[in-house]
Amino acid sequence: MTGNRLTRYTLRTIVLVYLGLLIVWPVSLVAKNAFADGFGTFFDALTEETTAYAFQLTLIVAVWAVVINTVFGILISLLLVRYTFPGRRALSALIDLPLSVSPVVVGLALLLAYGGTNGWFGPALEGAGLQVIYATPGIIMATAFVSLPLVIREIVPVLTEIGTEQEQAARSLGANAWQTFRRITIPAIRWALVYGVVLSLARSLGEFGAVKIVSGNVVGQTQTATLVVEEKYQNFEQTAAYASSFVLAAAAVLALIVVTLLRPGHSESAETAGATATPLRTEKDPA
Amino acid sequence: MSIEIAGVSRRFGDFVALEDINLSVPTGKLTALLGPSGGGKSTLLRIIAGLENADSGTVEIEGTDATRLPARKRNVGFVFQHYAAFKHMTVARNVAFGLEIRKQPKQQVAERVAEMLRLVHLEQFADRYPSQLSGGQRQRMALARALAIEPSVLLLDEPFGALDAKVRKELRDWLRRLHDDVHVTTVFVTHDQEEALEVADQIVVINQGRIEQIGTPDELYDQPASDFVLSFLGPVTTLGGRLVRPHDIEVTTAPVPDAVPGTVTRWTRIGYEVRLEVTPTDGGEPILVQLTRSEAVQRGVSDGAAVWLRETAGVNGAHSPVPA
Numbered sequence: 001m002t003g004n005r006l007t008r009y010t011l012r013t014i015v016l017v018y019l020g021l022l023i024v025w026p027v028s029l030v031a032k033n034a035f036a037d038g039f040g041t042f043f044d045a046l047t048e049e050t051t052a053y054a055f056q057l058t059l060i061v062a063v064w065a066v067v068i069n070t071v072f073g074i075l076i077s078l079l080l081v082r083y084t085f086p087g088r089r090a091l092s093a094l095i096d097l098p099l100s101v102s103p104v105v106v107g108l109a110l111l112l113a114y115g116g117t118n119g120w121f122g123p124a125l126e127g128a129g130l131q132v133i134y135a136t137p138g139i140i141m142a143t144a145f146v147s148l149p150l151v152i153r154e155i156v157p158v159l160t161e162i163g164t165e166q167e168q169a170a171r172s173l174g175a176n177a178w179q180t181f182r183r184i185t186i187p188a189i190r191w192a193l194v195y196g197v198v199l200s201l202a203r204s205l206g207e208f209g210a211v212k213i214v215s216g217n218v219v220g221q222t223q224t225a226t227l228v229v230e231e232k233y234q235n236f237e238q239t240a241a242y243a244s245s246f247v248l249a250a251a252a253v254l255a256l257i258v259v260t261l262l263r264p265g266h267s268e269s270a271e272t273a274g275a276t277a278t279p280l281r282t283e284k285d286p287a
Numbered sequence: 288m289s290i291e292i293a294g295v296s297r298r299f300g301d302f303v304a305l306e307d308i309n310l311s312v313p314t315g316k317l318t319a320l321l322g323p324s325g326g327g328k329s330t331l332l333r334i335i336a337g338l339e340n341a342d343s344g345t346v347e348i349e350g351t352d353a354t355r356l357p358a359r360k361r362n363v364g365f366v367f368q369h370y371a372a373f374k375h376m377t378v379a380r381n382v383a384f385g386l387e388i389r390k391q392p393k394q395q396v397a398e399r400v401a402e403m404l405r406l407v408h409l410e411q412f413a414d415r416y417p418s419q420l421s422g423g424q425r426q427r428m429a430l431a432r433a434l435a436i437e438p439s440v441l442l443l444d445e446p447f448g449a450l451d452a453k454v455r456k457e458l459r460d461w462l463r464r465l466h467d468d469v470h471v472t473t474v475f476v477t478h479d480q481e482e483a484l485e486v487a488d489q490i491v492v493i494n495q496g497r498i499e500q501i502g503t504p505d506e507l508y509d510q511p512a513s514d515f516v517l518s519f520l521g522p523v524t525t526l527g528g529r530l531v532r533p534h535d536i537e538v539t540t541a542p543v544p545d546a547v548p549g550t551v552t553r554w555t556r557i558g559y560e561v562r563l564e565v566t567p568t569d570g571g572e573p574i575l576v577q578l579t580r581s582e583a584v585q586r587g588v589s590d591g592a593a594v595w596l597r598e599t600a601g602v603n604g605a606h607s608p609v610p611a
Contacts, residue, residue: 165371166373166374168338168367169365169371169373169429170373173388173433174359174388174389175384176359
């Protein structure tokens, strides 16, 4: 170990104070304010019709976004790891784009492409009876966009590490492509997958910027939980805003707890599942 | 013949992995594909298994043309160097995998798994996970898994390559005994000539994508078709302009006709064996000689002694001149 006790304790103190001032204290204030007028008020604020609807919508959107990201996340990860093709590195970089681009920009981009009156696909889709922008499909798309990399970045390192020998063995034992995928590939990446799903669920519940643009923020129709928080806050309904915020924060904390509990339980794949966003080739000798 | 390979070629870009391979693998025998790394032997094995496609040529398994057949329909057992254990399944489930895919009745699967685990001496490990097994145990599990489906042929790709020397030796003996019991046509890839000589009924020497020679271990060792085979199968040295084995050299301390005179410049003893380095009197590369310790003592060969070397009479060495 490096450094003496003084350095060690100084470092710890600095980190704890920093995290305390930046994260723990502000978030705890949200909890405090949410229950400032008692549990009854907190409960009333949440069960109020438009708020309850917003949470329901948020849940539906988050579940769809996670399902879509899981399916496409697995497909894209397999493509990235198992095949070499021109533009593979470009694709890999592109997948990180949602992490670096501001969600507001994502919202505007979707609006331009799928807008009902002058978007590229919007009028055609609307003619076919599918309204994207200012409706649930648009909100799902925006949410899926921003949480796209989370599943992929968890799966890719694990897929790289397990290699293809187990799958080849399954094939030589008579398994077809689907059987191999279901019985060998999926179980091998399952913890990374769960981890990615939980992260992307947490991210989806909390998305604000992109959703605000594409949803139109119509109360009782396209208003999600995060949008409720903003509106209530601006309308000086502080307690209601804090109550909704608290639920969103609690969901995120719960997700992190789930992930933390999952981690130590799977010793073989823990080291890779835990290492996020490290698409480095780790040739581990199984001997 | 169990496997018939005709005119098989395979390239990876500019690299020729295999070129016009023709090979018959006899039924019920243990055949070794022996050669240096990168020589194409693993590629050939994978082509037989259907895990790799040939650019041209045909593969026939038990009289059926398998060239276009996917791996899962070839009914071959394949064992990988790094075991390819299904890490999320117990040993028993690993062995049962191929049978479950074939939708065999549960009872039948359970019986077959038990039988296979007995065969590879892993009965007491049935409920363990691969991570709880040693390398040798994992490889035996992989072998049981491959044999459980009653494959037409068993293919092993450097099966003992990842194991330490002692386990390697044990598993090698065990594989030979297992094969004597089970009699499944087996092809295994190795770069270890000792392993091939000890275990195989037939050895196919492959180098740079071509077959150098096919024969029994004795044939290959005693009548190598080329200098490559001679030097790959065992140690060689140059005596009087010819490649010979260091243990096929007769050492005398008095002049004899047709012998090369020299001086012992190095004398190393390894257990029962004595290795000499003899520098010829007329100059040139030192000649390596292997003797047993008792021979060395009897003949009075010691460090710095003047000696005369000639090939031991009646040995079927490869009497090929050293290429200029």
